[in-house]
Amino acid sequence: MAIAPDKAIAETLPTPAKHQEFDWQNCWYPIAFTQDLPQDLPYxxxxxxxxxxLFRNQEGKLGCLTDRCSHRAARLSDGQIIDGRIECLYHGWQFGIDGQCLHIPQLPQDAKMPANACVKSLPVVERQGIIWMWAGQEQPIEELIPTIPELDKPGVFCTDYIRDLPYDQTYFIENVIDPAHVYISHDGVVGKRENAQPLDLEVLDSSLSGIRGRWRSTRQPHQPWSLLNFIAPNLVLYQSDNSNTGKFGGVVLYSLPLSKDRCRVFVRNYGNFFPWQMKLMPRWFDHIMIRNIILEGDLQIVVEQKRQIERLGKSLKEIYLPLKTSDTLVVEYRKWLDKFGQGLPFYQGYSSEKDFHSNELQENSLTLDRLSQHTQICSSCNQAYRVTNFSKQILIGLAIALAALAILTDNSWVKPVAVAGGLLAVVLAFAAQKLKTKFERAYTRH
Structure with missing residues (x-):
């Protein structure tokens, strides 16, 4: 049975209300997985x-400061950490985790520290292996951190993945709140094209704090519903629970709005049913073989989608042709922005927007740059990449040395050993190069 695009979907969802704004400042934002924060470098x-x-002092306490030296506006993150202080690389001004200026090399010993030499600091805490920042002026409320209670249950295992994406946070949330695209965009990875179908999608509640929804397959109408929630401003949560077997799990998708053209995402898969092979798999191997491919499966699609929308210069209500059986939650999210997003620095709702269009269009080579978008900000992959590159150089040098030995020696048993060793070193160097490209080059379908 063919299903016609249902424009009535927009009429069944809440209409924008005036004078309701989500307070994007007085809430918590994920900054980094604790394991990905460099030990002695600014983040x-x-x-x-x-x-x-972001940086740690000598006692391991975290500090988050405006990345701008109070002296002459140089970036503090270009500097270094000395004795638990962050030092500006321009003139050596040093600041503590509270933003106080603690040392100015050019200041006479008997002179007082200038009153306005400090920089703004923001509260940060660690919860469930993630570093969180409070962006507002009000007293931070730690109970508002969107943690996942199931992660604290015994027997739960999780995998963590970080990625910078070349589009803003709203496109990421729209993408991951849409289960219908998985069968096509991620065919052969986490979905199968032949399983594409109409879905049962329901909005259970939509309010200032977010959206509660659920979904299930229409081919298996008796299967349990899967919960799919958006917790404002930065969490999309998939949850499933089989009460018959006691197994439960989910996907936690946090996001940090870096700019109009970039967001940083933190993906955490968790459950109490992971096989032992998954638990023993090195984090970097999981990333290059699974997680990167999943994120890159539709990365270029979303980038081009955003480009087309900006070129058209129309509202999403005028551009989109939504189906109830695939796009209900997508339209609900965009309408949530219409209703509550006016206070955001920029946003694009379903029928309204604010200062949204970007000033630049990135080339394809930049949108698919796995090295800068993931490897360099993931501690596990960054270390594995460095080891792989170093091993490759050593193997190349060894192959050259053994080849020279084979040429110069007259010893009847040294020559074949040198030749065999040189060939083995070449093979291993080639394998190291192949592995190295896994950290650099993004997955593409074509």
Missing amino acids: RFSLYNEPLV
Whole structure:
């Protein structure tokens, strides 16, 4: 049975209300997985284009500061950590985790520290292996951190993945709140094209705090519903629970709005049913063989989608042709932005937007740059990449040395050993190069 595009979907969802704004500042934002924070280096990031820097002092306490030296506006993240202080690389001004200026080399010993030499600091805490930042002026409320209670249950295993995406947060949330695309965009990875079908999608609640929804296959109408929630401003949560077997799990998708053209995503798969092979798999191997391919399966599609929408210059309501059986939650999210997003620095709702269009269009080579978007900000992959590259160089040098030995020696048993060793080194160097490209080049279908 053919299903016609149902424009009535937009009429069944809440209409924008005036004078309701989500307070995007007085809430928590994920900055990094704890394991990905460098030990003795500044960690650079941004929130809605505001540059920020994170670091630890000698006692291991975290500090988050505006990434701008109070002296002459150089980036603090270009500096270094000395004795638990972040030092500006321009003139050596040093700041503590509270933003206080603690040392100015050019200041006379008997002179007082300038009153306005400090930089703004923001509260940060660690919860469930993630570092969180409070962006507002009000007293931070740690109970508002969107943690997942199931992660604290015994027997639960999780995998963590971080990625920078070349489009803004709203396109990421629209993408992951849409289960219908998985069968096509991720065919052969986590979905199968032949399983594409109409879905049962329901909005259970939509309010200032987010959206509660659920979905299931229409081919198996008696299967349990899967919960799919958006918790404002930065969490999409898939959850499933089989009460008959006691197995449960889910996918946690946090996001950090870096700018109009970039967001950082933190993906956590969890459950109490992971096989032992998955638990023993090195994190970097899981990333290059599974997680990167999943994220890259539709990365270029979303980039081009955003380009087309910006070129058209129309509202999404005018452009989209939604189906109830695939797009209900997508339209609901965009309408949530219509209703509550006016206070955001920028946004694109279903029928409204605010300062949304970007000033640049990235080339395809930049949108699929796995090295900078993932490897360099993931501690596990970065270390594995360095080891692989170093091993390759050593093997190449060894192959050259053994080849020279084979040429120069007259010893009847040394020559064949040198030749065999040289060939083995070449093969291993080639394998190291192939592995190295896994950390650099993105997956593409064509």
